[in-house]
Amino acid sequence: MLAVPYMGFSQGTVRGKIVSMENEPLIGASIRVLGSGVGSITDTEGNFQLYDIQVSSKLVCSYVGYTSDTVPVQFDVDLVITLHENEEKLDEVLIKGNTTMIDELQPIHSELITEKELLKAACCNLSESFETNASVDVSIADAVSGTKMIRMLGLDGRYVLISREGIPHIRGLNSQMGLNYVPGTWIQSIDVGKGAGSVLYGYESMTGQINLGFKRPENSEKWYLNGYINSFGRLEFNVNHATKLSDKWSTAVLLHGNYLGNEVDGNDDGFMDLPKSRQVNLLNRYKFQGDKMVAQIGINYMIDDKAGGQLGYRFGDDLMTSDVYGYKNTAERLEVFGKMGLLFPHKPYKGWGLQYSFAYQDQDGGAGRRIHQGTEKTVYANLIYQNIIGNTMHQYKTGVSYLYDGYDERYISKLRENVDSTYTRNESVPGLYYEYNYIPNEDLTVVAGFRMDFNSLYGTYYTPRLHMRYGLNEHFTLRASAGKGYRTPNALMENMQLMLSSRQLIVQEIPRPEIAWNYGGSLVSNFTVSERDLSIVADYFYTNFENQLIYDQDQNSQSLVIYNLKGKSFAHSFQLESQYELSDGLDIKAAYKYYNVQTTTNGQLQQVPYVSRDRFFVNLAYATKHEKWQADFTWVWNGAKRLPDTFDRPVEYQQRETSPDFMLINAQVSRGFRWGNIYVGAENLLDFKQNNPIIDAQNPFGSNFDASMVWGPVAGRVIYTGIRYKIKQK
């Protein structure tokens, strides 16, 4: 047995009561010993008792509609634990933690990445926030745009529903570049859910959901300043300010800017390894906290400009007439978003919530002699009602939602083809949903949800989802999920990297909505070994597409053919992850992942290109008391990836059938002070680079040029340093 229960002298009985802010007892609240399966539920007076509890244990108290709290065990006193109403997320029960942790009570297999964990990757935006997380893979899209993409369960990040505080956020024209539009210092926490998601947030999630929590007006630092510089010459600055305006109102202003003016060409191929870039991003949000109502409203404006490609291409140069091969992408986005909640102080399980957002985005990009322009208008609203049936064993959430997406796009090409075409798509989708939670006891939770959406272009969507959580005993928790997902593909914006080649774009048919089923489960186990917590998590997920938009690079090296799936497309994903505290302050996290992702391309079922079948991940994290010193080390090994055939090209422009395997190391050290900290770090410490990532870089307008066949890093080692300065709220 791995389990070494610590049967010592330091055990006792814990008694207490869980109450609301108004001192009302919370009936049926859950109380659980962190890291074990031991737990109980409060009685009709809000009281609970736990026996044989270790002295150093922590108790996690949670209740629907309230923010969970973690408190240390005390034996001799009757604990009175006050839970605060969770107006932010009526529907989520999260455990506050130090770094990444698997949520013990959620029916959906999910990991919470806290701010502390996010600090381990100092740079720069959301795409880098997952570098110390094993479940989300980060890779480079191509050799020109510098875009980092994520993958979950072996599939592209566009199959993940990325939301900001419950509102779908990175999608549409943004689905590929959008990660770069979320500054890292704005994020307070990230919740990564694997597999089918809740019906509350729509029909779009297929492989998982990533929910971002932004810095909040009521609990952020009064001032937070951050400056960053790296060895490429990239500069970043951030100013966050939060303040209380009155008893009920508070506000936060988040300002971000970044700039890279240098032309970085480490491999001397005449192409910038990553584009020059500049961005200004401003968010202002307000919060109102009343006794029976909470409300939030925010506004976000962002402008981002990139200029890359061959050396000498400048911001604003006309792509079509430029002497050199240029790459540009200019995005401007304005969004107003908010939520309102009606609370019932005496019935914490009951509530009304409304979430909404209005967004407008303007996009102007392209590469070489190809231009893609587009605008997107999005309206989103979601009205949620939650209540119980009789008692808190039966809870439900139901509501109506509305989504409008209006796209106007234009594609101009003078390379290979002579095209100037416009596309308009207006999608209007009212929908309704119902989700039933059955919680007969603390060990079992079953969540069954169903939604119906009436898409003005593609007809009715029926989306069933099912989740189950079962605590086998104090060491093991089992989860299972199944569900269907839909999404409308955006052929051009989702694969901008494919414009970075001389391949002819052939759209064979009108894209239809993508439809996939996802099934999976996980086993989470927690043990105490040598008085330290060990957790082992195994999960398996299977995604099967009924329809998928295929980007076929396999037919020949001169074309990219886009069509709806003909045949099969599926992804098997298996992950084994373990975390252990080696000694005081030193934690290790190790993971192995296996992906079998196959799609029918060129009439043949084959491995999806650019995806490693095997992947290893190790993260070592060290921190002294109060984070005076912190050190982090991440090692990732990527197995070989299949590459599309290039055998119809002249010999000198051919590529191998598979990429070599390679490893990447990131490391960071930081020193804390009373006022904040200073950090120094390196990404890609081994300076590993793909040889000749651009095929025929000398003739970018010729017929063999291809900058999209990238399987590894293009830019080499980056050394960075930065400073964070904080002034806390009084």
Added chain:
Amino acid sequence: MRKFVIVLLLLAGCVTANAQVESVKIKTSAICGMCKEAIERDLTFEMGIKKVDLDLETKEVTVAYVAKKTDAEKIRKRITMIGYNADSLQRDPKVYAALPDCCKDGAHQDDH
């Protein structure tokens, strides 16, 4: 090789000279876990301080510090500046007034 050894010895000398760590026990007015956390956290980042441990039973904080960089008096002064008495030194009343309720005199009396 010989030079290398000399350099090593010199380095070792430096380290030992720096590592003249002294220890002091200071009686504070801390009363709860929050006070303990606040004092330990603040002193951790004080120049010259190597280790801090506050015992809530005795209310004494044990501080290990580098004698060349700081001294017991400076540490006591620092503790008063964050709102707690340190031995005979009185806390800064303004900072004390802004402490959370649970860290104030008379809190937690109902607990026992």
